[in-house]
Structures are given as C-alpha cells and as structure tokens.
Amino acid sequence: MELCLVKLGAGSERLALALGGVQEAYGERLQEICGAKAFSAAAESGKLRGKRLLFAVHIPAAGVEAELYEALGLLQDPQRPHTLAGSVGGVIIDGESELYTKDAGRRLIFAANMAGCRFPGKPLVEATGSLRNFKVLARLWQTDLAGAYRQSCRLLADKIMAKPQRSAEHILVIHAGNRATSNSLALWHKVAAALGGRAEIEEISVRNGQIWDCRGCKYEECKHFGEQGNCFYGGVMTEKVYPAILRADVLVLVCPNYNDSVSANIMAFINRLTAVFRAHDVSFSQKQLYAVIVSGYSGGDLVAQQIIGALNINKNFALPPSFALLETANDPGEIEAAAGIDARAAQFAAQIAGAQDCR
Numbered sequence: 067m068e069l070c071l072v073k074l075g076a077g078s079e080r081l082a083l084a085l086g087g088v089q090e091a092y093g094e095r096l097q098e099i100c101g102a103k104a105f106s107a108a109a110e111s112g113k114l115r116g117k118r119l120l121f122a123v124h125i126p127a128a129g130v131e132a133e134l135y136e137a138l139g140l141l142q143d144p145q146r147p148h149t150l151a152g153s154v155g156g157v158i159i160d161g162e163s164e165l166y167t168k169d170a171g172r173r174l175i176f177a178a179n180m181a182g183c184r185f186p187g188k189p190l191v192e193a194t195g196s197l198r199n200f201k202v203l204a205r206l207w208q209t210d211l212a213g214a215y216r217q218s219c220r221l222l223a224d225k226i227m228a229k230p231q232r233s234a235e236h237i238l239v240i241h242a243g244n245r246a247t248s249n250s251l252a253l254w255h256k257v258a259a260a261l262g263g264r265a266e267i268e269e270i271s272v273r274n275g276q277i278w279d280c281r282g283c284k285y286e287e288c289k290h291f292g293e294q295g296n297c298f299y300g301g302v303m304t305e306k307v308y309p310a311i312l313r314a315d316v317l318v319l320v321c322p323n324y325n326d327s328v329s330a331n332i333m334a335f336i337n338r339l340t341a342v343f344r345a346h347d348v349s350f351s352q353k354q355l356y357a358v359i360v361s362g363y364s365g366g367d368l369v370a371q372q373i374i375g376a377l378n379i380n381k382n383f384a385l386p387p388s389f390a391l392l393e394t395a396n397d398p399g400e401i402e403a404a405a406g407i408d409a410r411a412a413q414f415a416a417q418i419a420g421a422q423d424c425r
C-alpha cells in the first residue's frame with residue numbers, strides 16, 4: 067500500500083529535512099500531492115478514499131495559512147461529504163512561532179475525521195518555532211531537537227501504515243447528565259437502543275462532583291500510582307472507572323456543551339485518566355473514542371476539537387471515522403423533536419458497532 071504525502075503551505079527547509087526519514091523509508095511507495103489545488107482535485111475525483119494520508123502543513127508565524135483553509139473548506143463542505151471515506155491519516159504541523167500549531171492540527175484532524183478519515187492515537191506531530199516541544203523526546207532518543215522531529219515524522223508514517231484495530235465488544239459510556247432532563251443523555255440512550263444487543267454497554271455517571279480534579283502530582287508519583295491502578299485521590303475513579311477503562315474497547319463520552327467546553331465533571335474525568343494512561347498508554351491506542359455532543363445553540367465543533375485534543379492527540383485513544391454525533395437542542399426534551407434524530411442515532415450506532423466503517 068502507498069503512503070500519500072499531502073503538502074500544504076509554503077514549506078520550509080526544516081520541514082523538508084524532517085520528512086527526509088519518511089521519504090527514505092517509503093521510497094517508491096510514497097506519492098506526493100503538493101498544494102491545496104492538487105489536494106482538491108484529488109479529493110474531488112475520489113482518489114483520496116481508502117488511502118493512507120500524511121498531511122504536512124507549514125504555517126507562518128502569524129498562524130494563518132491560506133492553503134490549510136482551502137483544504138478545510140473542501141473537507142467541511144456539506145455538499146461533498148465522505149471525501150476521505152476509508153482513509154487513515156496523520157498530521158504534521160511545522161510552525162514558525164510557539165503558537166497556533168496545536169490549533170491548526172486539531173482543526174485539520176477534526177475536519178478530515180468528519181470527512182471519513184480514521185486517525186490512530188497521537189496522530190499529530192507539531193514543531194513549534196523553537197522545536198522546544200521535542201525536548202523530552204530528544205533526551206529519550208539521545209538525539210537533538212531536529213533529530214527528534216525527524217524521528218517523530220517517521221514513526222507517525224509507520225503508525226498510519228499499520229493495520230487499524232477495530233473491536234467494539236465492550237463499550238464504556240461516561241456521562242454526567244441528569245436522567246430526567248439532559249438532552250445529551252437522552253440522545254445517547256437513543257444510540258444505545260439502536261445498538262441493541264450488538265455490544266456489551268457499561269454506563270458510569272460522574273455527576274455531582276464525585277470525581278475530584280487532578281492534583282498535579284509529580285510525573286514519577288503519578289506513574290507509580292497508575293501502575294498500582296491507583297491515583298492520589300482514589301474514590302470512584304480508581305474503584306470503578308480505571309478498571310472499566312482498561313476493559314473497554316470503545317469509550318463514548320456524552321457531552322453537553324457548557325460554555326463551549328465539556329462540563330467540569332467530564333473534564334475532571336479526563337484529567338484524572340492521566341495516572342492510568344501513564345501505566346497503559348499502549349493499550350489506550352487500541353481503544354476507539356466516540357462522542358455524543360449536544361449544544362443549546364452552537365459550538366459543538368469546539369467541544370469535539372477539545373475532546374480530540376485531550377483524548378486522541380494527548381491520551382492516545384484511536385479516532386474512528388466521524389467520531390462525533392453533533393446535535394443542537396436546548397430545552398429539556400427538545401432533542402426528541404429534532405427532525406431525523408432517530409435515523410442519525412441509528413447511523414451512529416451502526417458506526418460504533420462497526421457494521422458500517424464509513425458512510
């Protein structure tokens with residue numbers, strides 16, 4: 067199988083050097099698409115479906131790269147859905163300043179994912195202007211910052227080319243909603259009903275401050291707790307949630323939009339995953355992440371990107387195609403009246419069950 071390298075933006079000498087390891091390793095199996103126009107032409111002719119895609123984007127110091135926006139415009143165009151159906155991807159963002167690389171990476175991953183592209187855990191290599199974000203990896207691999215950048219690009223390419231894991235036998239659902247009034251929880255229950263007996267479902271509520279937020283222990287302390295299946299605070303997180311996470315093939319987060327963010331209870335759950343993640347990061351890469359997101363008015367895309375940043379880019383969960391079901395409803399029960407909601411819930415259930423990998 068070929069690896070398709072999609073280059074967007076003006077490029078830089080540093081990015082060219084970093085991609086050298088990928089070019090060396092994949093040689094004739096590497097196909098290059100240079101520029102947004104070539105990307106659009108390939109996408110519109112259906113040539114990017116079922117492909118392994120490595121996006122490499124250079125962004126200037128101001129953080130705004132027109133070619134990236136052109137590509138996002140194509141991927142987010144509702145008239146052209148499923149442009150990347152069946153593909154597997156990864157993203158390299160080469161920046162000139164200390165800012166904007168994560169934002170550019172998250173936006174591209176979200177847009178490509180909703181267009182049908184699957185992403186492995188940790189699918190983003192970002193290079194900030196100083197490359198200081200490679201300090202830890204450079205020390206670990208006993209190389210310099212540029213060497214760590216180059217090695218990270220090569221490892222990402224290998225990850226994209228590996229066979230994706232897909233199992234959905236055991237689904238863990240985390241929510242913090244009120245059963246009587248929550249639209250997001252009602253929407254999840256529609257998805258669960260549509261799943262029928264196709265998977266074993268375990269639901270855990272983290273409502274009412276049952277989970278204290280992370281205390282920020284030292285790395286070694288946190289890792290030590292994690293290896294014992296524990297965390298400084300203990301409680302429901304270590305007694306119930308950690309074992310359930312380790313059992314799960316699929317994690318579904320049920321997220322109302324609170325101030326364009328996941329709610330505080332869900333954020334505390336994510337932060338407190340750190341200890342178990344430190345001890346089991348490889349096994350997290352085998353778990354698929356889905357989200358059910360309901361906003362009263364707008365902003366579900368921001369919540370989806372926050373979840374991608376925290377759990378896919380940072381915590382290594384794999385991102386299956388179109389990982390989020392995004393709806394708008396505000397008053398209690400309003401989701402029930404949304405046009406076509408049962409069909410969309412059933413479609414999402416089919417994706418989770420793996421019956422339909424890509425629409």
Ligand SMILES: Cc1cc2nc3c(=O)[nH]c(=O)nc-3n(C[C@H](O)[C@H](O)[C@H](O)COP(=O)(O)O)c2cc1C
Pocket residue numbers: 243244247248249250251321322323324325326327360361362363364365395396397398
């Ligand atoms: C504290 C709080 C903050 C909220 N912030 C937003 C917001 O920023 N944008 C928005 O569209 N809806 C916002 N909402 C509305 C919810 O997203 C909406 O009620 C939706 O139905 C999901 O919440 P539910 O699952 O609890 O019903 C907010 C609701 C609450 C209680």
